[in-house]
Amino acid sequence: MELSSEAKVMTRLLQSWLQSQQGKYLLRRGMNLMQQGNVSAAIATFTDALSKHAQPEEAYLKRGIAYWQQEAFDTALADFEQVIALCPQDARAYNYRGLVRYQLGDEAGALDDWAIALQHQPNHATVRYNRGLVHVQRQQYEEALVDFDIALDQNPLLAEAYLHRGKVKHQLGDMTGAVKDWELALCNDLRLEEAHHLLVRLRQDTADETLCHQFLDLLPEGCSVKLEQQGSLLMLSLHRAVGTPINYFKFPNVLRERLIELEIPEARRFRLVAKAGDSSLAEWDQTYSIYDKAPCPPTHWRAALATTLLLFPPFGIIALVYSAQVRQAYKRGDYPIAARASHAAKKLCLSSGAIMGLMLFGLASYGVYTHVEIEYPNPSAKTALISESESSEDKL
Structure with missing residues (x-):
């Protein structure tokens, strides 16, 4: 079909x-x-x-x-x-x-x-x-x-x-x-x-460039320096023009003093590599410890104790804890932590002094105000009180 x-x-x-x-x-x-x-x-x-x-x-x-x-x-x-x-x-x-x-x-x-x-x-x-x-x-x-x-x-x-x-x-x-x-x-x-690597490298380069500016005032005229942090080691590449004198026995101590002031996190050593003119060979290449010869930062324990007993106990107790950490960190060779603990103890003591000063000033101001009110009442208020009493007598 x-x-x-x-x-x-x-x-x-x-x-x-x-x-x-x-x-x-x-x-x-x-x-x-x-x-x-x-x-x-x-x-x-x-x-x-x-x-x-x-x-x-x-x-x-x-x-x-x-x-x-x-x-x-x-x-x-x-x-x-x-x-x-x-x-x-x-x-x-x-x-x-x-x-x-x-x-x-x-x-x-x-x-x-x-x-x-x-x-x-x-x-x-x-x-x-x-x-x-x-x-x-x-x-x-x-x-x-x-x-x-x-x-x-x-x-x-x-x-x-x-x-x-x-x-x-x-x-x-x-x-x-x-x-x-x-x-x-x-x-x-x-x-x-790659993006993570580029971010880390750019931030490190920016930090190194910022840190490099901290050393420009230490350099003799005709010298330049580049700095790079590699973990606990700081690489300082110094270049001097031919004829520019520099004492390589004293200059590392000058650098060390500045590094101690900066308290760079993680940095424990620095390597100084120096070249002159167009030479590719280093005329100086030595590695130094940053904190070996640095004195122990002040503990401020007396100020912390006085703060605890006389001024503002909450801040004083914390300051005592930081004071105890100073020598402990210094003895184990961790100078940056010791320095930060010293700064923290000092700031707490100063802050407690400022707080106590404000409290005393407030109390003194209130006492003076009360004394003035009692000894020298407001004339306008006194006049108003007299007028009210006279009007009440008239009504009587």
């Missing part, structure tokens, strides 16, 4: 719908296989989807990405060109073809593809990011900054864009902006070890 024309149409529509659904299923399955890392199976699945999916350009695009991940660049390039032939306005295809061309060494072709992609989709975040990386390699930092800004406006979660924009800002001298971008990169992806 032959089917009617309407039944045939319905059958064809049903077959077309089933084929379309099968194509969509194969496309989703291929994407799942790619996420699982089974790229070869994903490629086979995308190939099956080509004849069944209603939009074969999607299958070509996904298969091209899979080939690209396998570094089969020529095959990937052919798939992306198929997508462009089927859908000339697909910015994704131009983006990936640009990536393949760049990896094949065709940088100009990659930039052309990304320019076409941006004509179709001006705010495409991935294209902007990729082109920004090429600008960085070409040292075109202003152009790179524009691309990274637009990419992050469109996709604020693009952690690597923050990382590379921070590098660009660092190159342009914007240290504050670089730190902010690297912190944002870590907020979006804690696995970015």
Whole structure:
């Protein structure tokens, strides 16, 4: 029995719908296989989807990405060109073809593809990011900054864009902006070890530069110094102009006195390396202990005891605890902790004295005020009292 024309149409529509659904299923399955890392199976699945999916350009695009991940660049390039032939306005295809061309060494072709992609989709975040990386390699930092800004406006979660924009800002001298971008990169992806390393190094360089300024007044004219902290060791690299005299037997003691004043955390030794003129050989290279010859900081135990007994006991007790810590830390060779304990005890004693002074001043002021009120009552109040008594007598 032959089917009617309407039944045939319905059958064809049903077959077309089933084929379309099968194509969509194969496309989703291929994407799942790619996420699982089974790229070869994903490629086979995308190939099956080509004849069944209603939009074969999607299958070509996904298969091209899979080939690209396998570094089969020529095959990937052919798939992306198929997508462009089927859908000339697909910015994704131009983006990936640009990536393949760049990896094949065709940088100009990659930039052309990304320019076409941006004509179709001006705010495409991935294209902007990729082109920004090429600008960085070409040292075109202003152009790179524009691309990274637009990419992050469109996709604020693009952690690597923050990382590379921070590098660009660092190159342009914007240290504050670089730190902010690297912190944002870590907020979006804690696995970015490079961002963490750059942050630590920049902060250390800033601290070293700040510390270096503390020694400029000690240097003879014609000398310069660079400082770098490496754990418990401070590296001081001294450079002097030829003909500039310097006493290397006395100068380390001058440096030691300044280092004791600064009380740099963790620093216990310093190494002085000195060079003259253009020579690459060091004329002096010695390592010294910072605190070996430093006297014990004052304990302030008498002031702490007086504070406890006579002034403000809460602060006095804490000051006594710090006073006891001074000698303990000094004996075990931990001079910075001993110095900080000494400073803390002194501040507590001074603070308690100030508090007691304010309390005594308040009591004295109140006593004077009370005495004045009793001995010299307010004349206006006295006049008002007399007038009230006279009016009451008149009424009587």
